[in-house]
Amino acid sequence: xxxxxxxxxxxxxxxxxxxxxxxxxxxxxxxxxxxxxxxxxxxxxxxxxxxxxxxxxxxxxxxxxxxxxxxxxxxxxxxxxxxxxxxxxxxxxxxxxxxxxxxxxxxxxxxxxxxxxxxxxxxxxxxxxxxxxxxxxxxxxxxxxxxxxxxxxxxxxxxxxxxxxxxxxxxxxxxxxxxxxxxxxxxxxxxxxxxxxxxxxxxxxxxxxxxxxxxxxxxxxxxxxxxxxxxxxxxxxxxxxxxxxxxxxxxxxxxxxxxxxxxxxxxxxxxxxxx
Amino acid sequence: xxxxxxxxxxxxxxxxxxxxxxxxxxxxxxxxxxxxxxxxxxxxxxxxxxxxxxxxxxxxxxxxxxxxxxxxxxxxxxxxxxxxxxxxxxxxxxxxxxxxxxxxxxxxxxxxxxxxxxxxxxxxxxxxxxxxxxxxxxxxxxxxxxxxxxxxxxxxxxxxxxxxxxxxxxxxxxxxxxxxxxxxxxxxxxxxxxxxxxxxxxxxxxxxxxxxxxxxxxxxxxxxxxxxxxxxxxxxxxxxxxxxxxxxxxxxxxxxxxxxxxxxxxxxxxxxxxxxxxxxxxxxxxxxxxxxxxxxxxxxxxxxxxxxxxxxxxxxxxxxxxxxxxxxxxxxxxxxxxxxxxxxxxxxxxxxxxxxxxxxxxxxxxxxxxxxxxxxxxxxxxxxxxxxxxxxxxxxxxxxxxxxxxxxxxxxxxxxxxxxxxxxxxxxxxxxxxxxxx
Numbered sequence: 048x049x050x051x052x053x054x055x056x057x058x059x060x061x062x063x064x065x066x067x068x069x070x071x072x073x074x075x076x077x078x079x080x081x082x083x084x085x086x087x088x089x090x091x092x093x094x095x096x097x098x099x100x101x102x103x104x105x106x107x108x109x110x111x112x113x114x115x116x117x118x119x120x121x122x123x124x125x126x127x128x129x130x131x132x133x134x135x136x137x138x139x140x141x142x143x144x145x146x147x148x149x150x151x152x153x154x155x156x157x158x159x160x161x162x163x164x165x166x167x168x169x170x171x172x173x174x175x176x177x178x179x180x181x182x183x184x185x186x187x188x189x190x191x192x193x194x195x196x197x198x199x200x201x202x203x204x205x206x207x208x209x210x211x212x213x214x215x216x217x218x219x220x221x222x223x224x225x226x227x228x229x230x231x232x233x234x235x236x237x238x239x240x241x242x243x244x245x246x247x248x249x250x251x252x253x254x255x256x257x258x259x260x261x262x263x264x265x266x267x268x269x270x271x272x273x274x275x276x277x278x279x280x281x282x283x284x285x286x287x288x289x290x291x292x293x294x295x296x297x298x299x300x301x302x303x304x305x306x307x308x309x310x311x312x313x314x315x316x317x318x319x320x321x322x
Numbered sequence: 323x324x325x326x327x328x329x330x331x332x333x334x335x336x337x338x339x340x341x342x343x344x345x346x347x348x349x350x351x352x353x354x355x356x357x358x359x360x361x362x363x364x365x366x367x368x369x370x371x372x373x374x375x376x377x378x379x380x381x382x383x384x385x386x387x388x389x390x391x392x393x394x395x396x397x398x399x400x401x402x403x404x405x406x407x408x409x410x411x412x413x414x415x416x417x418x419x420x421x422x423x424x425x426x427x428x429x430x431x432x433x434x435x436x437x438x439x440x441x442x443x444x445x446x447x448x449x450x451x452x453x454x455x456x457x458x459x460x461x462x463x464x465x466x467x468x469x470x471x472x473x474x475x476x477x478x479x480x481x482x483x484x485x486x487x488x489x490x491x492x493x494x495x496x497x498x499x500x501x502x503x504x505x506x507x508x509x510x511x512x513x514x515x516x517x518x519x520x521x522x523x524x525x526x527x528x529x530x531x532x533x534x535x536x537x538x539x540x541x542x543x544x545x546x547x548x549x550x551x552x553x554x555x556x557x558x559x560x561x562x563x564x565x566x567x568x569x570x571x572x573x574x575x576x577x578x579x580x581x582x583x584x585x586x587x588x589x590x591x592x593x594x595x596x597x598x599x600x601x602x603x604x605x606x607x608x609x610x611x612x613x614x615x616x617x618x619x620x621x622x623x624x625x626x627x628x629x630x631x632x633x634x635x636x637x638x639x640x641x642x643x644x645x646x647x648x649x650x651x652x653x654x655x656x657x658x659x660x661x662x663x664x665x666x667x668x669x670x671x672x673x674x675x676x677x678x679x680x681x682x683x684x685x686x687x688x689x690x691x692x693x694x695x696x697x698x699x700x701x702x703x704x705x706x707x708x709x710x711x712x713x714x715x716x717x718x719x720x721x722x723x724x725x726x727x728x729x730x731x732x733x734x735x736x737x738x739x740x741x742x743x744x745x746x747x748x749x750x751x752x753x754x755x756x757x758x759x760x
Contacts, residue, residue, distance in 0.1 A: 076716070078408050078431040162583040163518070178516065183526065183582050185735065267584070271528040273731050288402070289530060290720050291427075 070297035077291055088298040098299065100274050101282040102306070104189060108278065109257045111193035116253050117246065119201050124208030125234070138209070142202040149199065153266040156195040157182070160267070182268050185275045192263045192276055200256065204249045211245035212238065247318045251311050258307045279303050357649060358390045359657055360414040364400065364640075365393035368674040373418075375669060380660055387653050394419060408433055408645075415648035416658050418471055420641045425468050426461060426714040428643075434467040435644040435651050442659075450662060452681050452707045459641065461714050468641035469662065470679040472670065474601035475705035476539045476636045478624070479608075482617040484519075484596045493621040497570050500624045504579040507596040521579040523595045524571060528730050530722035535599050537729055538722070539636040540567045542710045543623035547634035550721055551713045555755055559725070560748035566626040568740035571733040582734055591616070599623070601638055602702045606675055620701045637709025639679060664688055677703055717754040724750045 732743030
């Protein structure tokens with residue numbers, strides 16, 4: 048009974064993983080024969096400043112993106128968890144960016160962010176403020192990408208929180224109200240603790256998705272300015288498909304997988320402790 | 323239930339096997355008598371039309387040796403598609419859209435047929451290809467595996483009305499002349515305190531191939547036609563010419579003559595910039611979309627003030643080659659020669675508006691009719707003897723990536739000096755060249 052799954056698993060999981068592991072110890076440009084290089088790729092990775100830069104950039108992205116996403120998703124879920132006219136429309140609207148292609152969303156945001164002709168800067172000028180180099184400044188580029196990525200994904204996590212909120216028994220709020228708790232106190236002392244498992248899931252999923260940051264910098268900045276938006280996956284992509292260094296790209300890929308594993312393990316331990 | 327699954331699984335496996343054998347078979351041909359040459363060309367509609375015409379003529383003239391034509395399959399780039407074809411051993415016999423930058427990889431992987439082994443190669447090569455380009459397409463082992471077929475010399479387009487309104491004379495030959503014009507042409511036209519018309523757009527995207535159309539083209543012009551790697555293996559851009567080009571670009575960004583911004587659409591067509599670096603392919607685009615009052619002209623790439631000599635530029639050449647998967651390389655060579663005749667070149671020019679790499683093309687009677695009808699292309703045709711290709715290196719893309727990073731840091735962001743940028747880039751490129759020699 049399990050044969051189809053087993054075949055699928057062997058072809059699409061086990062084989063690629065073993066093949067990538069083999070590549071870690073080889074130099075291979077796809078068209079020439081593989082050459083065994085031992086630990087050369089790993090040694091190169093340790094001394095590669097661009098790899099460490101891409102790791103730092105990705106963590107910086109996560110630092111902005113995850114808190115922003117969790118807070119925004121929670122606020123939106125709260126706002127959408129009530130009975131009012133047109134609620135289905137609002138819920139669908141917030142979810143819409145999730146189902147739109149990432150490339151399309153990014154091209155639209157690139158247009159909005161344009162320093163000279165973008166809608167955002169035109170708005171700032173009309174308000175008597177100054178232009179912001181959203182994607183062309185070393186300091187602004189990564190936060191701009193984090194905002195863009197948050198806008199794209201927040202709808203999905205809002206739905207998770209909404210499902211969590213709808214599972215909280217109404218009588219807990221009624222009892223708190225009788226005891227004189229304010230809406231904010233109810234949110235902090237009832238909603239947040241009960242939603243903790245959902246927060247854990249959202250944080251872990253956001254982290255994994257965040258580490259896979261690729262489309263946004265690839266389409267908008269190409270990793271610039273001065274590599275300030277070079278993510279690990281973009282760096283892997285370049286090594287593999289621009290320079291055809293498959294062995295080094297596999298080494299980078301394995302390192303990323305290990306980093307994601309360690310970070311999510313730490314997050315799980317820390318957040319579960321609070322439950 | 324188990325039995326049904328097992329049966330289904332067997333059928334599926336059998337089907338997959340049949341598909342793999344039929345699709346991945348290197349030749350895919352039934353027998354020698356049915357053998358057909360396969361020919362791939364670029365997949366833009368004009369080239370498809372040209373290729374179909376040539377193939378149909380060949381097939382009429384050679385009923386015993388038919389050619390099967392198809393445009394290169396769609397992909398992110400034709401190089402990626404060819405790579406996939408190489409891996410699956412399904413490359414065509416003849417392909418005419420080879421970018422010379424990947425040739426060294428192909429040669430080292432031993433997948434190309436050496437063309438100078440054919441007895442009539444030398445006569446065809448010396449008759450057709452300008453002497454100045456004879457050695458530019460030779461691989462590191464001394465062999466010629468690619469026949470230079472067509473090119474797109476990169477030049478400067480300028481907006482005639484903008485120049486005339488301000489009384490600026492063309493051409494702008496030197497960097498000083500260029501910046502004097504830039505001072506006048508970079509303006510805040512609506513008085514809102516922000517520049518909205520710039521001298522030139524230089525793409526700030528750091529993707530490696532963007533540097534072909536700014537730093538590389540300008541370095542070729544400033545150095546008198548050099549590429550990145552000198553004959554002795556040294557890094558040629560680690561030189562006064564390389565630093566002068568970085569200085570030029572850095573000055574342009576610092577003074578605000580080049581916008582440090584991403585734009586949507588064609589800023590030259592939108593008349594937001596006065597000049598634009600591009601190849602002849604841009605003419606048909608401009609003619610299709612320009613306003614009635616939009617007029618444009620061409621200039622050679624500007625050079626440093628102390629430069630004396632000819633105007634060189636990047637030629638963006640494409641070559642034709644024969645893959646070793648071909649079962650009849652002699653016939654493939656005959657077909658390739660048919661693609662390279664004067665008549666085929668004439669049709670290439672007429673149908674695609676792309677320039678064949680051919681001696682004295684603008685003065686050849688066979689082509690003069692075309693150039694009379696399309697005078698804009700004369701400027702590009704005259705540049706052909708002075709075009710430059712790319713180095714034969716397997717690390718070419720990576721070198722361009724390194725230059726692009728330093729261009730970003732030194733020129734666009736101004737975080738380091740031109741000397742520092744060039745020095746750091748050349749050190750990193752030198753280590754790549756060393757790796758190649760290992």
